[in-house]
Amino acid sequence: MELLEVFKDFEVVMRGKSGMGKYDALYKLVPVNPPKPVTLDDLARYVEGLQQRFPDRGFYLGAVKVGEKRYFVVTKKSWMRSPDGTRKRVHDRVPVYVDLEGQKFYVPKSYVKKKYKLACYVLMRVLGSLGVAKVKYLSMLR
Numbered sequence: 043m044e045l046l047e048v049f050k051d052f053e054v055v056m057r058g059k060s061g062m063g064k065y066d067a068l069y070k071l072v073p074v075n076p077p078k079p080v081t082l083d084d085l086a087r088y089v090e091g092l093q094q095r096f097p098d099r100g101f102y103l104g105a106v107k108v109g110e111k112r113y114f115v116v117t118k119k120s121w122m123r124s125p126d127g128t129r130k131r132v133h134d135r136v137p138v139y140v141d142l143e144g145q146k147f148y149v150p151k152s153y154v155k156k157k158y159k160l161a162c163y164v165l166m167r168v169l170g171s172l173g174v175a176k177v178k179y180l181s182m183l184r
Contacts, residue, residue, distance in 0.1 A: 089103040
C-alpha cells in the first residue's frame, strides 16, 4: 500500500458554494501556522465524538504498521450488517493515517485516485476538527 502525504504529495482542493449558495467557488485545505501538535488523546477524543454522533457507522481508531513505521488510523469499518443480516460493503470510507512522531497525515494513494472528492472532504473534516488545517478561499468559478 502506497501512502500519500497530505500537503506534500497532493493538494486538497474542493469545489463548493460561495455566499448564499448561488456561486461556485474553489477552496483549498492549508496547514495552520504554527500547527497544533496532535496527540493520541486528541485522536481518541475525535473518534469518540464520531462514535457518539454516529453509533451505527462503526468509526474506530486503530494502530497499523506499514513498512517500518507505525501509524494510527482514523477510519470506519469496511463491512456492515444490513437489517436482514447480510454483509454489505461500505463505499464511503477513507482512512486517514497519522504519524504522531512526525506530525504528518497520510491517505492511501488508491483512495485519492478513485475517490478524490470524498478523500478531500474527509481530510477537510478530520484535519479541521483536530486543529491542524483550515479551509482557504481560492477563487470563484464561472
